[in-house]
Amino acid sequence: MTNFADLGLSQKVLSAVADAGYATPTPIQAGAIPPALQRRDILGIAQTGTGKTASFVLPMLTLLEKGRARARMPRTLILEPTRELAAQVAENFDKYGKNHKLNIALLIGGVSFDEQDRKLERGADVLICTPGRLLDHCERGKLLMSGVEILVIDEADRMLDMGFIPDIERIAKLIPFTRQTLFFSATMPPEIQKLADRFLQNPERVEVARRSSTAITVTQRFVASHAKDYEKRAMLRDLIRSQDELKNAIIFCNRKKDVAELFRSLDRHGFSVGALHGDMDQRSRMTMLANFKDGNIKLLVASDVAARGLDIPDVSHVFNFDVPIHAEDYVHRIGRTGRAGRSGASFTIVTKRDVKFSDAIEKLIGQKVEWLSGDLSELPEPMESHENGRRGRDGRRDRKKDVERSGRDRAEHKADTAHSDSVAELESVVERVVAVKPERNAENKHSQAGRNNRPGRAQTPANDDNRDRRGRNRRDHDDGPTPLGFGDEIPAFMLIAGKA
Template sequence: MGLLESKTFADLGLSPKVQAAVTAAGYSIPTPIQAAAIPVAITGRDVLGIAQTGTGKTASFVLPMIHRLESGRARARMPRSLILAPTRELAAQVAQSFEKYGVNHKLAVALLIGGVSMDEQVKKLDRGVDVLIATPGRLLDHFGRGRIMLMGVEILVIDEADRMLDMGFIPDIEKICKLLPPRRQTLFFSATMPPEITRLVNQFLKEPVRVEVAKPATTAKTITQRFIYCANGEDWSKRDTLRNMIRDGNVKNAIIFCNRKRDVAVLYKSLSKHGFNAGELHGDMDQGRRTETLERFRKGEIQLLAASDVAARGLDIPDVSHVFNFDLPWAADDYVHRIGRTGRAGREGFSASLVSPDDLKFVKDIEKVTGEGAVWLGDAPSEEDIADAGKRRRGRGGRSGSKSAPAPRGGRDREARNAPRSKPAGEQSEQRSERNERPARSERRPPAEQPTIAATPEPASAATAEGKPRRAPARSAPRQQERRADAWTDAPKPKSSHAKTARPAATESSRPEQAERKGGNNDRLGFAENVPAFMRRPARPLKVPGRG
């Protein structure tokens, strides 16, 4: 469907109450996605909206929903409409849009997200809600507990569908869609259309009107994009580069993205240590702290926000001057969503991405998606660096991909492990033959009929030359084994008549006699009959004084 030529919201067919709320909010001219999607959504048809982030997608489904929900009444535990969002922050932002545009209506809105008390949510559901905004996991949790019924949903909205795919929510979306009545209106919004999303559209939308106002995964023209090559590649060096850019770049406020939650925490502590007014936002924070941090950033109380991708999409923070990618995202589409936090609503924006040697391969993917070549600040990577992108490996001590790179920590252990491989072939063959000559472990354990190892005992006169019996060096091993046997067999004996029949523990004085009785012709120390097999070790011969 082509774009509708509209000058004001009055041309879109919205009710007077909705138009009044839009005017009170300070808007008069709709964005392209709003101008194309709102007139279709008002008629009740399904809509497939494809547009880049920051184009006003939220209002393109919130306004027609308010228009259609003006008539009717909510019933207990049966919401009239359902909006699914991938993250708690995006769901809370949609709820704020209903508060802003629904000031002239008495619509009941409930927000079902994790990290918030379920009791308050249940109370709202019991009273009945017109609009239910939820993340998939929390919605299925309430449904599984019997606290909500979905057969009364008239309008379904799936926002940021490709983000749902990235976060693994597609199975939950399919399950929820099957619980809804088939006769409903579905508004489906996504920035990109990968094959899995296309399959979902074909399965759950009926003859949707496709509204596409920009090429998928393109960046706004108002954003200046730059890349900085960090040849060192270490995080401490990248943090130093980032601090210099913040000091010299006239940064009003900025979002700094990391790929991992733990890196967000480290970066936040580093910025705070160096005197910057910073905050952090990642998935391990409880919902209260996340909401408070976002609100403080919106109000300007926090200048720098270190964040993971939980803040990359859908968050409407209108006046962000800079976006820094401390780590380049692994997916090129995520780069588009990240830098889309700046340059919103026609404003000028600036993005800078720190690129380590290991990240050069991601730059190529970003160039393909955006259709623009990378513009480097400072020294650009050499052709050799670009050719080696992706071939380097990171060790605990740093990069060790090139041949000339110093050995990482733990290299001495690696050399020790690899030492046998570098020995000459003749020496290796000698080692193998020596190993082959050694008896196997099962062969080294002498059975009862084998002769003892000491085949030539010393004469008795030599053993008793000074009147002292010569102690065999292996005598302590049988004693230890006998003690171990006692540990298995001599449990604490109950005070009963059965205790008299228990086998008495062997004393130190009786051990030679027991050895003589049980050893027989083998001259070996006897073991308890019930010693476990894994404790039976080959016993060396015991020389008893007077025998020889």
């Protein structure tokens, strides 16, 4: 078995890798690092979770030890499809480049331009970019691309999906033809192959076994539900509460507006929850992700921005609130759990109108997914009103529970009818969650003190949109300090760990 020390990496890099606790390279690393160090072009076919990022970060660090950056002339350039992925690559440079004195510049949208410009002025060894912001800097004449020695195109197939290829071509034209190019893609459809042929010269092709279907360590279940959103939400809450070993979970919705809505609902029901989608401001996106990774937030409601590539180790559960329209996205979504051989669980809520999509999923993964407690044909009648309580499925619920539930349904009804899909409002709630996070525990969770403690954006005009027309935070008037009174019902693991 190969060892990192056998790949030709520098001492500085090797010592940082050892400090990070890695001894053995993954197949993509073992295959790509030696030729990359010899300045060969690389065509890497690998999914995230295979150690792909380090397979270009480590050789780049070694190669960058020779030479120095000049003002406005970056030496290397990495293109990523989403801001979060770009930030994640930057973190890798910090981790493995801790023994180097390299200037790393992260050029992504949604954050201040000036700070990025100052970094470019100082001379960047590594630029990590989303295409739009990079082109923006180029068009302002702030960047000279003629000094770029290494170009990395990551997640090429996803760039294609997202319509970034014209931008990538424009950027590539600005970079000298003598450069070294490292090109990565999870799949190799004909368009991507054509692109690779144009961008790469005599590349070393490194392919690691594609995770064609879902990891066997992930338990997958379909859960039948009626299509009404409040019924799906009730179903989801029941599911979450019934999990014995839920450490943390990502809950996927198909639409941004549903992310916002579901987030609000779970928050009102007292869950430790965050949200992530592309219309949220960048600071909230970053904070949410960091808090979820750190375990400060147990549930993350997300759009497919979080489906691919994000390195969140050890997610115990994935819930699909909506069945993904494209079956491939299902594989990516549930791939967020059961990583590195760990076990994971995934639940997908399926309604009658989703059947063609759930069928497509089973076809793609080549297996039938078991139903949790009866398929759609066994689904009980929908509840007629909230006051009746939900009819138990297969008599699972006793009467006492139903009584308890009718009160809860009233609360749910209230929460749901006070409905709003405003992104600004979601962000307002995000602010609150983030603001109270460190001190938050079972006791102060709903306290006014925590609620009104909001640092940061209060002065900016944008934040005014986050308040309602009466100039106060919407949440402050719609329910009391203990809005839903679940008390002991919330499992301990769902609460923010104030005690730990």
